[in-house]
Amino acid sequence: MSTDKIYNSIEEVLDIAESAEGKTVGEFDINNRLDSRGNKGGIGQVLEEGLFKMAVNSRAEADFVDLGLELKVTAIKENKKNDFSAKERLVLNIINYEEDYKDSFEESSFWQKNKNLLIIFYLYKDELDKKDFPIIKSVLHNFDPVDLEIIKQDWQIIIDKIKAGEAHNISEGDTMYLAACTKGANAKSIRKQPFSNIPAKQRAFSLKSSYMSAFARRVIDRQLIPSLFNVDELKSKTTLQLLQERFAPYIGKRVSEIAKLMEIPVSTNKAFNANLISAILGVKGTKLETLREFNKANIKFKTIRLEPDGIPCEHMSFEQIDFNRWIKEDWEYSQLYENFEYTKYLFVVFQYDEYETENKDREAYFKGVTLWNMPEMVIENELKSLWRTTKTILEEGVQLIPRGRGISNNLPGSKFNGVCHIRPKGRNGNDKISLPDGQKITKQCYWLNREYIAEIVKELS
Incomplete structure (x- = not known):
């Protein structure tokens, strides 16, 4: 009772x-x-x-x-x-x-x-x-x-x-x-x-x-978070539809054209892309991660540049790997699982209409945006396979093999499963970390294969 x-x-x-x-x-x-x-x-x-x-x-x-x-x-x-x-x-x-x-x-x-x-x-x-x-x-x-x-x-x-x-x-x-x-x-x-x-x-x-x-x-703490959209907009349209509406006027325009319209100087600085996107969204000077929709939904943005054939110029990099965490934690609590199970990505896509030549600087044009999260089937198959294989290699000890100017290893590479792999990020091979067995290795990140990214954004063609 x-x-x-x-x-x-x-x-x-x-x-x-x-x-x-x-x-x-x-x-x-x-x-x-x-x-x-x-x-x-x-x-x-x-x-x-x-x-x-x-x-x-x-x-x-x-x-x-x-x-x-x-x-x-x-x-x-x-x-x-x-x-x-x-x-x-x-x-x-x-x-x-x-x-x-x-x-x-x-x-x-x-x-x-x-x-x-x-x-x-x-x-x-x-x-x-x-x-x-x-x-x-x-x-x-x-x-x-x-x-x-x-x-x-x-x-x-x-x-x-x-x-x-x-x-x-x-x-x-x-x-x-x-x-x-x-x-x-x-x-x-x-x-x-x-x-x-x-x-x-x-x-x-x-x-x-x-x-x-x-x-x-x-x-x-009484923190107020600025919002992109109002209640009337959201009653009739999804977040993706509203984002696409904001970006639509700039499709087909070159980066320099958009920057001029937004009154932002073109720069190779890492902050340039974020500044350009926030300006397009009408919140110039506001960091995307502080916006209500990005903040509350854990949306991160990535810029993608496609070659004329629709394949990205590069594989897509993510955070640096903590190998000590990787070997200790179960799949559902792993760094890899957390990043893709709980996160959405705003992909902002640009494309070149010609291949790079020695004598000409290329300028990409804006192609569109999409909101993406990794499908559960991919998380539980290809992504989990990367995690499991890497964990086994760490438990057995990573093989570090001298090769000419550098050192290769037996961690899963870009041909592993067509979706994801592990490789170094950055030019400084002397920037090393310790593996669980005490060996030193160049800092590594996990990456999504560029061919896999091409499949995700091909709908923008």
Whole structure:
């Protein structure tokens, strides 16, 4: 039988939540849950029982059912810039593949359970026992109108994949703010889906960690984030459609033409491309990563330059590899998985209409943009193959072989699987790092093959 305390209003619940600010989570651990290492939902359960006097439950409806209010307890961290960031995504309710596609957004289990959230932030610190984590802030979360339109689009993307029998190919990178994260004891927790015989990973609706970081900074530090689009635009068009509209007037123009229109001097400086793109978007001088849509959705931009045959001039490089992390971590927590499962990319594409000659400088023209995230099938096949093969090589010891002017190695190269590979980045071969076995190697990055990139952007032809 439930022993829940009865609350008469949301304001009353919020008053109780705010009374905990400045205290530690351990002060509410009336059942010593935090002594158990295996209690994954520990801190949320501690506050349910010790602060709100509620019995722990897994009910489908909201926690404060009479008020339509759901309680969520989540961790934030303080980074080196003294900014707060979310430690992880905010997991909401489990996706029911068999039922959720039958409802409209307004009638959906997601919306009925999560339209009103009471979010309690506590500060996570590596050096502290979890009993000593301080409670920082309690806040009522209602989706603001602009965010809500994007959330609706995200929800529909997930539902459309279920309807298409593609639940097994859902990826967190498919969407902007609302994601379908894996949920279960491990990644092998699977469920039936209604329109395909292929089993799909169990997933839950969740708010991305990038979205939660922006929200935490707004409510705790009062940081305001400029937005590209307004609610009326988003009611009728997707983010990609709106981005394409902003860029459309410049398709076919040379880089120097666009720069002149934007009143930006042409430069080989790395910041030039970012400055040009922000100017095209109408937010000249604003860093793209600070814009609401880029910040909350974890969108990064990459410039691509194609040869006349539609193949990029170069393979696409990403971050430097931490080989010590690579050898220690499981696939779902790896550097490689995180970068492609949770990230969307805005590809800004230029193309040359002639090949390079010794006597002539080339100038590319603007071809278009696309929003891309790596498909789940590629993540779980080619990308995972790169991770697994590299991990095996690291465990056995990388073979470093002197070759003429340099040293080659047996890490997966550009012919490995047609999608991704490992190679050095930069001209200085003396810039070395240590491998797990103590050998020194030139700094390495992971790359996407230029032929694979050509396939992604060929739709712009």
